[in-house]
Amino acid sequence: MKSMAVKKGSGKNKRTKYVYFFGHGKAEGNAAMKNLLGGKGANLAEMTNLGIPVPPGFTITTETCDSFYKSGKKWPDGLEAQIKDNLAKLEQAMGAQFGSRDNPLLVSVRSGAAASMPGMMDTVLNLGLTSEVVQGLIIKTENERFAWDAYRRFIQMFGDVVMGVERDHFEQILDKKKEQVGVKYDSELCANDLKDVVRQYKKVYQDVTGEEFPQDPYQQLTKTINAVFGSWNNPRAIRYRQLNEIRGLLGTAVNVQAMVFGNMGDSSGTGVCFTRNPSTGENKFYGEFLVNAQGEDVVAGIRTPQPLDGMAKQWPDIYKQLCAIRTKLEKHYRDMQDIEFTIQEGKLFILQTRNGKRTAQAAVRIAVELVKEGFLKQGEALLRIDPKQLDQLLHPTFDPKQPKTVLSKGLPASPGAATGKVVFNAEDAEAWAAKGEPVILVRIETSPEDIGGMNAAKGILTARGGMTSHAAVVARGMGKCCVAGVSNLQIDYASKEFRTGDVTVKQGDFISLDGSLGQVYQGKLNTMDAELSGDFGKLMKWADQTRKLKVRTNGDTPVDAQVARKFGAEGIGLCRTEHMFFEGDRIIAVREMILSDNKEGREKALAKLLPMQRGDFEGIFKAMDGLPVTIRLLDPPLHEFLPQEEANQREMAQVMNVPFEKIRQKVESLHEFNPMLGHRGCRLGVSYPEISQMQARAIIEAACNVKKRGVKVFPEIMIPLVGMKKELDILAEQIVQVANQVFEEKKMKLPYMIGTMIEVPRAALTADRIAETAQFFSFGTNDLTQMGLGFSRDDSGSFLGTYVEQGIFEKDPFQSLDQEGVGALIRLGIQKGRSTRPDLKVGICGEHGGDPASIEFCHRVGMNYVSCSPYRVPIARLAAAQAVLKEKKK
């Protein structure tokens, strides 16, 4: 901020280069200048330098956008002159004049930040047309219909995206005209029809904006450039950046480029292609095109395009040319490319290339195959995969054996399986999801406004649009299941229902989507575990060879343990014993214990729990044969085991045959104002040693029992919520006594460890003392975050949104570790802990253990392992490998 101010003050701005030209084989920029020129601009420059046919143009830098905001939405000194210079260069390159009637130059204006951002203003085409220039275009193209169509498109786009005239105003005029003339498609309107449409468009433009449609092309351009800058901070764009954690960018660049027309007749067209299949990753050219259309017709999904194969037959030469460019670009960028192209009267132009969005499955396959093909090294391939995306691969698919009723079929736009209740708009999707309902968002087509709802939904179903439609692209990026372009879907937003065939599905009804097959099923379907492909296995092997962190799982049952082991878990990092307390009859014994007024009563009730807990542990030890299992002693406050509602208390009284009043009183006496900071964790074991003694006995007996049956067992007993060394000492002594007793009874021994959660700030601050007793530390970052930040996770929802919005937090600190604050406690805890016990084993078992950014932090601070939920184990394996690779890069 300061450096800009200095520049301004000292008049240095005139020397700042705001605009970069590209055209005819030479560009001032290149692909490495993404931060300055945006992704689109950098790649246009790069392609120009590569000799790929790109229409010439220029890019206004992202710094300009930053400067625009910082000076109160004004252009910096020198920008106007540079734009005019480059416009002149462009006129020279194209041999045409901007705003000229005789030989008009039309341009497109596109936004383009360093990261792809569907939330921003995208494109204004045909800029430069005025009522006078359109006459020149008619003469130049000898195509009156085309010229009027271009003009009416321009007015509509400019009106919509630059001036905020609702699209509906224009659509209504167009629909009415088609009705009047008696045709179905826009393309059936003739030049005169369109001329009249232009007249009506100008009128509605003036009615809404209060000013005439601008007849000065340069004014059109400046307004559009300002609109692009302005779109950087529109709510949609901000929301998109939040959702996608895009931060630290200066702003958007603006690309001004000579127009080429895909709508100049049947030898023209436009399309989008991927150098490999973005759904499966298969190394096969993949794309769609539309004859006689402009780019937005494809992307918006308004007409359903043809697959690229059709082009090979229709325009074999152009197809060959395109294939050559495919090869060139992929080789150059060493990654799968997403390319936009236009054919103007038989001539191919490339309008954009970028690394293509892809499914996780495709990402894995492409990365592995690029290594096989010699384009990438293993480490590079590992860094190519967003660990979070792997989630897609790991989640269940529908059980193929169950009967299914197919409602309809569409395009398999984003793989995966989803089942949920139908909703018809983004707001409902967000609201229902917030209440915990699984929802499927059903839309005719989606637009950037729907991002929030798409994110909240389990899956997305659209009636229109292709594989590269907004819905499909965004869903793949999100890893959401999506079925797009289901043409026989009649959606009625007003009555909140859709029909397909003779079935009517109402809001709130369950449907299921198979995004890999494009199937839509009636009702709720059961899912099953994903099959992991060979490529995935290969990638994981590379990750395992690279990473230093071990990856364990949080799991409370043998089933959890088995799933996690399949995903590569190297032990259990957190087995929560309290979950076992709720199952079946156990809760009765637990409640008996709580209701007891004395130790004897508690011990009697605990004796009933002992064999059950022992059985649980035996199952888990067996499932984890050969691997360590960390078992945490009872953690939650006791009131969590009692019903809070009177009706349930009365029921409990009846079942247990105790007076209701006794239960009511117990609940009352256990009530806490801040249970998070109450009588829980090791505090229970200090107050009621018999509880931890029972648990210790169950663990050690189970370990002995399975060891006798040949299982290799490594129990690690973890004491929660320790703040003071003495707490740990007291519980550790209880455990050692019980263990020795069991060993004596069973006439055998086995190694076990006693450690602690570090989840109270004081524990981290005094970790040197705690490590005198603790043989291992496991950072409980959920609670450490709650206490370190003073944020109750249950309550912070009411303000956390505001906090992320206002930039107080970059991310929800319960999802991604607050590395500065909570991270400081972790660093301190590890350093102090190892100062007294150099071989201290350190891990993390909060939910952050499955978050890639947090895992990288765990690696950096020297932890031994992370522990996360079973489905996140592969994510953690990859993230741990990436942490090593990123460290090496530095």
Next chain:
Amino acid sequence: MKSMAVKKGSGKNKRTKYVYFFGHGKAEGNAAMKNLLGGKGANLAEMTNLGIPVPPGFTITTETCDSFYKSGKKWPDGLEAQIKDNLAKLEQAMGAQFGSRDNPLLVSVRSGAAASMPGMMDTVLNLGLTSEVVQGLIIKTENERFAWDAYRRFIQMFGDVVMGVERDHFEQILDKKKEQVGVKYDSELCANDLKDVVRQYKKVYQDVTGEEFPQDPYQQLTKTINAVFGSWNNPRAIRYRQLNEIRGLLGTAVNVQAMVFGNMGDSSGTGVCFTRNPSTGENKFYGEFLVNAQGEDVVAGIRTPQPLDGMAKQWPDIYKQLCAIRTKLEKHYRDMQDIEFTIQEGKLFILQTRNGKRTAQAAVRIAVELVKEGFLKQGEALLRIDPKQLDQLLHPTFDPKQPKTVLSKGLPASPGAATGKVVFNAEDAEAWAAKGEPVILVRIETSPEDIGGMNAAKGILTARGGMTSHAAVVARGMGKCCVAGVSNLQIDYASKEFRTGDVTVKQGDFISLDGSLGQVYQGKLNTMDAELSGDFGKLMKWADQTRKLKVRTNGDTPVDAQVARKFGAEGIGLCRTEHMFFEGDRIIAVREMILSDNKEGREKALAKLLPMQRGDFEGIFKAMDGLPVTIRLLDPPLHEFLPQEEANQREMAQVMNVPFEKIRQKVESLHEFNPMLGHRGCRLGVSYPEISQMQARAIIEAACNVKKRGVKVFPEIMIPLVGMKKELDILAEQIVQVANQVFEEKKMKLPYMIGTMIEVPRAALTADRIAETAQFFSFGTNDLTQMGLGFSRDDSGSFLGTYVEQGIFEKDPFQSLDQEGVGALIRLGIQKGRSTRPDLKVGICGEHGGDPASIEFCHRVGMNYVSCSPYRVPIARLAAAQAVLKEKKK
């Protein structure tokens, strides 16, 4: 522990000196050996060396007690031999034989730790008597009655304190005998009566203990020594150490000393004296004595003794001798002494000297006068006062103008005024006090079992006992008001009432005590502020000259501010604005604000609050003219301002004319699971900027208004619960904007500061960043303790007791700062804060700001000030001075 083990293993024990002899002008120990010999033993040695007539004896060291516990309650090797050696020495010194019938030596056995501990076993007298030895004693003393009385006392004391035979068993026998014989006092029983009592005592001893009363004096001695060791860890002693924060001692010493008898007739007696008046501090010899009595008769308060003046007349020579000793000892110890003496047939013996317990008033006067008299330097005098004790001086006395009904009069045993509900036992006192009831504990006499109840009571009233009775001594130590020896008080424990004159006072009735006058009043009386004496002012001046920490006060009203200023507060360190929100009509405007669904509604309600808040601040600024005032913005969660009960919600609905349902819903929507960690503090200002803006405006407008009237005003605006720098930035920006606006409106300016509470651990951990914005830090150690330790203050009561008992905490961390854990955060916060802002002003405003140990910590870590409640300001001033003096010592 290890060193002892080594000693044992290597047989070095035999060389360890366990026993120290004293007698006839020469002692092996001295006063400096208090830790080894206990206070009593060290002083007996010292006095012996000083040539003061002390009966000879020997002291078994505290290390022996430690060793006793560590080896499973066994005597260390060598102890027995050393005891026997010293016993022989003692026999030689006394010219008598232990256990001899012909020339018996009797001894007393007394416990004596390094700190005075009424909770322990105190004394067994006349040890060495057996059925045979008693005969020798008769011959030797030619006093049969005395001998039998001595024997029956010994059996009773040995039975009670060594063997645990309830005193009641013995008392009943004695009472029955007196009844039988028809006399009132023990002293009226004749030799034969007592002989029969001895017979009956022996029988009951055998019935209860299952063994004969030991007839081997050496066995009596070993059993008694073991009982003294054992009493070190009896529950009373443990509780006493907890209450008095006595820690780090090895154990108790045991003093075995030749008996001298104050009960050998009318030329014998026993007494206790203080070298100065322990209530007022007046430099006047002060004490009490009983003719023909043993020491316990005075201390236990069973008979009411005569004042010392009487002795000057009765035994002028002895009195003169005692006065000489008084001067010698005080000069030697340079402090007021509490001396126990016995006169055996005209010969004076000193049995004990120690620094005397005293009231705060006396402590101040004595310290100041000792400086005047040239015995002490100012710094030494400052260190002589326990800052906590000053509390006594600062609390209110009864308003003399109100009508009072005197119920009775007793001894002014401990000064101060107390009003409360009558209870008759310690358990009730503790239970009622726990419920927040003010109670007066009324007892016939108190005993060490009553400590807990005395601590819980506002005041103590006893029917028996003098100024040195248990009740009086303990109450003075505690700084509790006590009226003792109210002889016309008939207490009926069974019906829980007392009668005095014709008034009956029942449990739960209010009475009031004036401990300075010894008055007992009927009903509840109003109190008024204490007058501070000139000595106090002098001491405070010395403290102010010494200390480096500034002392501010926590105060929310002009009245608080005035009181604190009178006590020497140098500013307000914490003014809680929310307290103002509850007053009168304001709560309605506050509730209007909370019920508003939008900013406009909130602003409207806040506009009503603005003039009231401004008025508050004007009052406080005026009261603090010339001194800084730190005002904290709204801190508690909003739900605290709404009624939680349905009935109150309905009432509120009526008053405010809004539907009940709206209030119910609002309360529900504001409900939090962990409000401590919820939507409060600066989080409110982030969510509702209009609240902090109103408060900032009220502060700045008030400051401008009073400045116009000539008041010197230094507002410091404090933002609570900051965890992230950005939170502070957002609120600071709001405040600066408002302030500039007000300055513009008022056409004036004034300096103000913006700072923050450091109460969230994250704030301390990232204090370097926060100090970039914050101009001052105030450590909010209440919340910092809650979050740093994960302890909800409201809930931790259920386990904090167990925690202190088990030694997990030394003290309640909400009363005295957890210096290791929370202290680490404070150190870190200060160091980091000053790393980016070297002149950062740092203070503390939690309740720890009035705790002497915590204040010493604040000094050590380099804070600029502490802030505490008004009545604690002088305590803080003294503690801050002591911190400097203690630092210098090191």
